[in-house]
Amino acid sequence: MTRHLWKRHRTLFLCFLVAVGLMLFFGGRAVMFSLRWDAEALRTQPLAGWMTPRLVSYAHDLPPEVLFPMLGLDPDATPRRMTLEEIAKAQGIPTDRFLAELAARIADRGDYQ
Amino acid sequence: MIDLFFELVSGYGAIVIALATFLSCLFLPVPSSVMMLAGGAFVASGDMSLIAVLGGAFTGAVLGDQVGYRIGRWGGPRLSAWLARRPGRAAVLARAQATLRHWGGVGVFFSTWAVAPLGPWVNVAAGGAGMSALRFTIWDMAGEAIWVTLYVGLGYSFAANLDMLASTLGNAVGALSAGVVALLLGWVLIRRVHRDQANA
Numbered sequence: 423m424t425r426h427l428w429k430r431h432r433t434l435f436l437c438f439l440v441a442v443g444l445m446l447f448f449g450g451r452a453v454m455f456s457l458r459w460d461a462e463a464l465r466t467q468p469l470a471g472w473m474t475p476r477l478v479s480y481a482h483d484l485p486p487e488v489l490f491p492m493l494g495l496d497p498d499a500t501p502r503r504m505t506l507e508e509i510a511k512a513q514g515i516p517t518d519r520f521l522a523e524l525a526a527r528i529a530d531r532g533d534y535q
Numbered sequence: 536m537i538d539l540f541f542e543l544v545s546g547y548g549a550i551v552i553a554l555a556t557f558l559s560c561l562f563l564p565v566p567s568s569v570m571m572l573a574g575g576a577f578v579a580s581g582d583m584s585l586i587a588v589l590g591g592a593f594t595g596a597v598l599g600d601q602v603g604y605r606i607g608r609w610g611g612p613r614l615s616a617w618l619a620r621r622p623g624r625a626a627v628l629a630r631a632q633a634t635l636r637h638w639g640g641v642g643v644f645f646s647t648w649a650v651a652p653l654g655p656w657v658n659v660a661a662g663g664a665g666m667s668a669l670r671f672t673i674w675d676m677a678g679e680a681i682w683v684t685l686y687v688g689l690g691y692s693f694a695a696n697l698d699m700l701a702s703t704l705g706n707a708v709g710a711l712s713a714g715v716v717a718l719l720l721g722w723v724l725i726r727r728v729h730r731d732q733a734n735a
Binding site: 423426427430435437441442446447449451455456458459466467471472473474476477479480481482502503507 | 579698699714721
């Protein structure tokens with residue numbers, strides 16, 4: 423059977439094998455990621471430059487009144503969709519340091535709760 | 536890498552989501568699903584409005600599909616005329632077109648959301664096979680409504696774990712799409728083998 427397919431319909435058979443291979447590859451990765459869900463989902467993803475203060479506030483369950491002052495911002499005067507990276511730039515602080523300091527402040531607050 | 540696309544959404548808003556879904560329905564490898572997830576998360580956080588995100592994603596997708604369908608409509612007759620010059624190919628072509636006319640609506644529906652990577656191909660094929668514009672548009676809009684709501688809704692629900700969600704979903708959709716292609720190719724192979732046996 424395999425020999426017949428190889429001899430008579432080689433291109434189609436190869437395409438079929440590639441499709442099956444891709445299915446197994448992506449399927450395996452999907453299973454791998456979904457197994458990590460249990461452990462990781464409980465932990466909120468680390469801060470990143472693209473996040474907005476409102477998203478951090480939402481994801482970390484910190485009210486804006488608590489989070490925004492940590493960033494040196496006024497909750498009522500901050501435009502929507504302004505990212506942490508833009509805020510860091512506006513304050514003249516390298517983004518990495520800004521994110522690390524914010525993460526530390528959020529963690530500190532957790533300890534005192 | 537994924538962060539770049541999240542950043543585009545926070546930087547430019549619903550317009551960039553619309554542009555992404557439009558381009559991804561036209562064969563361009565833009566991760567529009569990732570951007571819809573980000574849009575959903577920004578709705579949850581209060582940075583973006585739900586109407587703008589859903590409306591932008593849906594409009595872009597439907598317009599992109601229409602362009603693909605029109606390309607098929609325009610190119611189909613020319614390609615068919617060329618294919619039909621040989622009687623053997625003409626028979627295969629007629630059968631393919633009959634299959635698409637019969638199953639096309641359902642195919643268009645599922646290709647917009649369950650196996651989205653196949654969507655652009657199906658749009659052009661539907662146009663090329665001469666599916667009516669009304670039938671295409673109805674199935675297409677129904678499917679895109681599901682696609683958009685699904686991804687924006689997931690982004691909304693899992694706003695705190697966007698990157699994990701994007702990785703899991705992206706691979707699952709890839710596996711499903713490759714699986715559908717494998718099934719179709721397998722089916723064609725089985726038919727060919729049966730034909731070989733009948734001829735032997």
